[in-house]
Amino acid sequence: MQTPQPLFLPRRMRRLRRTPGTRALLQETRVTANDLVAPLFVRAESGPPDPVPSMPGVHRFGLDDLLKECVELLTIGIRAVALFPRIAPQLKDPHGAEALNSQGLIPQTIRAIKQECPALQIITDIALDPYTSHGHDGVLDFEGNEVDNDLTVNSLAQMAVITAKAGADWVAPSDMMDGRVGAIRKALDGAGLIGTGILAYSVKFASAYYGPFREAVGSQSPAASGYLDKQTYQLNPANSRESLQEAKLDEDEGADILMVKPAGPYLDVLARLRMQTGLPLAAYQVSGEYAQIQAAAANGWLDLKSTRDEALLAIKRAGADLILTYFAKDFARDSS
């Protein structure tokens, strides 16, 4: 066969991809362990870590094992953890009073981590759902129909001060109440906690992807049938303009970092927000995103590591500076 004449193309894009060296040189986005935050589930009971069935590789830790995990994470390059408590059912009530116990599970855990590994940054979740008997993120109104915004904000501001005093570096309101960022900033400053930052879950959608997390913290009320509906406070997945407004309000109220959650299904929102704000952006690759990849990999339908790496890279490329992900430890281990 005769060699055909080359096409005379002004630009051949494949020159940019010819060798591993070229590709590495031209790579626009990279994920490193330093970008990742590991969410950790903590419980009061001692004993070996118990696995979360819908999240292979994720466990609920008693304090001793949690501390070991923290040391290990720091050693492989993870700089921050986000703590989530599994609260015993007998400590829950409709108001989530246990959230305001300064000797509770989370404040105690924070103090212990800060003693064991002071360099590890701690992010505490500010919302009432692990503590309420109904599983909502706030206090219900008088009729018990809806989450009462202003009453809830009052509790959240106290909760933020309690966890900040215990040593949290960042408080992360994940409740989606109006005005909570401003109220939390005011409460922190009023208590002299000017160095504690606010990582605001600014753009949090009413998502089906939180299912495995609710199993892990036990926040799905046993009385509730089906998936708990949080649509009166979390964002409608259909709305991106509204989500930008939420982010703008949090920025104006003094948030230090803005977060989008879930991450993968909302990359368009993340990219738009990247253009709107000069603040650092976080994204939360949530439990359901993790479970999907794990489940497909367990069936042999997807390659675990390359799918994981691609999903994280996509979140970074869309505009996230930091990513909360249940893959943090495995990713850091593989890249260290």
Ligand code: PBG
């Ligand atoms: C609740 C909270 C949720 C998550 C983090 N904080 C669940 C919810 O809003 O119902 C979800 C995290 C995940 O799915 O990994 N304040």
